[in-house]
Amino acid sequence: MFQPENPDTSNNLGTDVLEKGYLLHERYRIERFLEVKHGANIYRATDEVTNFIVILKEKLSPNYVPRTNSLNVTDRNDKNLKANPWYDEFAILRSVTYPTVVKVVDIFTEESKYYLVIEQLEGNDLKYFLTKNKINPQQSCDWMIQLCQSLSQLHRRNIVHLDLQPRYIVVTKDLQRIRLTGFDSAWQVPIENMINESISVYSSPELRIGHKDIDQRSDIYSLGAIWHEMLTGYQASKQDLEDKWFCFPEVVEFHPSINPQINRIIAKMLSLSPDKRFNSIDELKLSVLELFSSVLYNVGYCTDVGVEREANEDSFSVQNKRYISQTKQLNYGIFIVADGMGGAKAGEYASALATQEVSSYINHYFEDLNVKKFQDSELLTVMEQSVKRANTIIYQESKENKQYSGMGTTITASLIYEGQLFISHVGDSRAYLINNLGIEKISRDHSLVGRLLEIGQITPEEAAVHPQRNLIYRSLGGFPAVEVEVYQLPMRSNDYLLLCSDGLYEHVKDEEIQKIVLSVKDPSQACRHLVNLANLRGGDDNSTVVIVKIDEIS
Incomplete structure (x- = not known):
């Protein structure tokens, strides 16, 4: 010993x-x-x-x-x-x-x-980060959403943490995830005969004075005190908290250019009366998520016929939608790339028809601005159905009009809404997520070469020169019905979404794409840089690139 x-x-x-x-x-x-x-x-x-x-x-x-x-x-x-x-x-x-x-x-x-x-949780606690610097608004919002999700799991079981403070919030080394610990003082409500040894400067007023009616709103107050400190560096003293009427100064006093919504949310969390706070952690989470609806997207795009082709059968669509009224703010983006086939006119028509029909279907869904919240599962269904509808229209058009007989197209369609990316995909056009951590190919190639790569029969080097590398086994317009793959993943500030046709990635490697996007930074310039590089290396197909950068919440 x-x-x-x-x-x-x-x-x-x-x-x-x-x-x-x-x-x-x-x-x-x-x-x-x-x-x-x-x-x-x-x-x-x-x-x-x-x-x-x-x-x-x-x-x-x-x-x-x-x-x-x-x-x-x-x-x-x-x-x-x-x-x-x-x-x-x-x-x-x-x-x-x-x-x-x-x-x-x-x-x-x-x-x-x-x-x-x-x-043992890996990483550093939030207290460590707060001793170094203030946390920027975007990072603080990301962490707040995760904390709301953690507390939601407790609160729906009638459990309250009652000791939320920075030392019990552990941040992973990549700063992407938080973990919650410090459950020594957690209780199941209703609370009877509680002796709390963990009163801190983050404790709610009702907890400090020993009020018998303690519930989930006490955790919301503590979370507000932590968020306030993240943004301002301000920490209440024990002397401050001896005054039962003590109120935190507003965030805007430290951060004049802060988003007014953030200031209002934190002020509500820190209300002295529990009745004036958010009623639940899920209600708070929705308010934080709404901040993402005000984030703008920095978009670039470029398409080119290439060196060898006479016509450009690629199509793309870029729609950054923003609706603002006194009672509602809605922001979403639709970004699509399609690569047509079946001859110059037929291929061009098929890809254009696909982008038009898919974007129209998605926009129609968002027309009802009275809808308070779109569920993730609904949006995945919308993305899938939009592509299936486009397939039906293209198939019928090819059967009814001889000049379009045999036409088809790939499609990679994306929707960005409240920090989430939704993708529907058919064919061998691609979607990538790019950031400082790497480049991730989100979509799966519905091509012969792509399938051979998946099962390990050929190497990436062999795929690049395979004589049947342009043969795809799934596209829009070939059959009355089509199987659509859908994906969902979060997008964070300074992430890049890149959509492209095969004319790009057949000549430019994934690692090169990442390097150019991150070094050039401006999406429009990066798109032109990539298309020019594909042409320099042969340009035997049309090349289309759309890049979307997620700006920060401020």
């Missing part, structure tokens, strides 16, 4: 610490002592069964009284489990399985001491 510095001697722990290398429960090997928190020793340990790093909590609480409204853990046969002072935290974490919530590993008793084991 060794003596930690500045030990907390409550519950007689903190002065009697397990030494490095000690094996607990024939499974957990102590690496080092971390801290004393609320009368518990906290350790970093290795789980020798999984070889994962875990956090191990140790407590001596012979006088622990179980809560009357504790959750039940049905997969444990230990009759004395509820006597373990870690039981409530264990039961809460066991009831919530969500990627952004810390996972519980084990609970046990050994030598009259009680232990809880949770996973």
Whole structure:
């Protein structure tokens, strides 16, 4: 055993610490002592069964009284489990399985001491980032949405966290994901006879004064205090909070050019009265998501017939839609690339008809501005049906008009709405997502060569020179019905969406595409650069490129 510095001697722990290398429960090997928190020793340990790093909590609480409204853990046969002072935290974490919530590993008793084991989260806590700099509005909104999703999983089970603060929010190294931990003080509502040891500068007024009616809105207040600090760097002092009428200064006082909606949302979260806050975490999440509807897209496009072709059978559509009224703001973008086939006039007509019909179908869906919220599942269905409808029209036209007989087209159609990207796709045109982390090909090529690559029969180098590399097995117009692939993924600030016909990627490698897009930065210039490069390398087909950059929330 060794003596930690500045030990907390409550519950007689903190002065009697397990030494490095000690094996607990024939499974957990102590690496080092971390801290004393609320009368518990906290350790970093290795789980020798999984070889994962875990956090191990140790407590001596012979006088622990179980809560009357504790959750039940049905997969444990230990009759004395509820006597373990870690039981409530264990039961809460066991009831919530969500990627952004810390996972519980084990609970046990050994030598009259009680232990809880949770996973070690990788990354730095939010407190670390707040000591470095303020967080920009875009990043703060991204993290707030994830925190709302985490808390929603708790609140729908009538669980409140009650100790939200930056040290319990862990940010991954790539800054893309957050994880929530610190569930020592979590309760299931209604709360009875609560003794809260975790009052902090982020605690709600009703929690600070010991009000008996505590609910999910207390977490909303704490989240507001954290968001406020992210943007302003301001942290209330304990002296401030001794005044029960203390109000945070408005964000706009620190950040004059902040989006007024952000200022209003945070002010509502920090209302002294719970009745004036958002009624639920899901209502708050919707308000944050609406911020993304005000984000503009920086769009570039370029199409060229190429070196060898006489006609350009590619078509594209770029529509950045923005509706604003006193009561509603709606912003979405439709971006499409199609590559026609069947002869010059027929191919050109097929691709143009496809882009026209798909964009018309999507726009029609958005015409009702009274709809408060479009669901993701609905939008995926809209994207799929828009392409199927275009297929029907092209097929009928080819049968009724001899000059268009045999015409067809590929299509890669995209919709950007409230930070989400929806794609419907048929053929071998492509959609890429590009950012500093890399380039991701979202769509799947419906071509012979693409299929051979998927099953590993040819290499990318062989595919580039394959004599049948232009042969596709799925397109619009060939049959009365068509199978449409749909995709959905989030788009963040400074992400680029790139749509293109095969005339580009047959001559320019994915890594080159990423390098040019990120180095040139301006979407219009990047499109021209890519098309010119394809022509320099042969230009044996039409080339079309559309690039959409997501600007930041400010």
